Amino acid sequence: MKILRFRILYANQDQLSNLKQWQDHARSPMKNKPVHQGDCVRLQDSAAHLYQVISVQEEGGICWVRQWPLRPKSNPVFPVTLSHICHVEACLLPG
Numbered sequence: 001m002k003i004l005r006f007r008i009l010y011a012n013q014d015q016l017s018n019l020k021q022w023q024d025h026a027r028s029p030m031k032n033k034p035v036h037q038g039d040c041v042r043l044q045d046s047a048a049h050l051y052q053v054i055s056v057q058e059e060g061g062i063c064w065v066r067q068w069p070l071r072p073k074s075n076p077v078f079p080v081t082l083s084h085i086c087h088v089e090a091c092l093l094p095g
Helices: 002-009 012-029
Strands: 040-043 046-057 062-068 078-082 083-091
Touching: 040 062, 046 083
Parallel strands: none
Antiparallel strands: 040 046, 040 083, 046 062, 062 078
């Protein structure tokens, strides 16, 4: 989060506008919101856990995810349907 604050100090107006849109995207609930590679999502049956989107196959309505934050040894990737996603947010590193 400290890096983000540092970059804001040196950003121009267009960059600040883009940053605000990204922050709004990161904080808003799912409701027909597109899912992108790199987003973090919460699933309907495990909303307490966060998962990072690895790949999105919109034509099949599937995305591939792994648990976030990454664990040192194993982070298996598995498919979920896009309709199974209940919330999209930014992936922030803990700490």
